[in-house]
Amino acid sequence: MDLTGAVxxxxxxxxxxxxxxxxxxxxxxxxxxxxxxxxRQGPVLTFSPAGWAAFVEFAKRR
Structure with a gap:
């Protein structure tokens, strides 16, 4: 996956x-x-936007 433009x-x-x-x-x-x-040159985990939003909401409740 190309993440060249990632901020x-x-x-x-x-x-x-x-x-x-x-x-x-x-x-x-x-x-x-x-x-x-x-x-920063190591591995990157990637999520769909919906998957990331679900993870963040779950983590907020912990």
Whole structure:
């Protein structure tokens, strides 16, 4: 999957966690990318926008 145009941002929930940060790119049509900010060249998880929204809503309830 080509994520060349992805604009990455740190999760608001990642601040203050000793560098353990998650970055999200949700600016591409049809895909949301998630990566570890300490390994920017490493693997990226991809979700459909609906799948990502469901995950975020589930995580908010925890």
């Amino acid at each position: 990455w941002r740190k999760s608001t929930r990642s601040s203050g966690n000793s560098g353990d940060c998650v970055e999200v790119a949700d600016n591409l049509p049809g895909v949301v990318g998630v990566r570890d900010s300490k390994d």
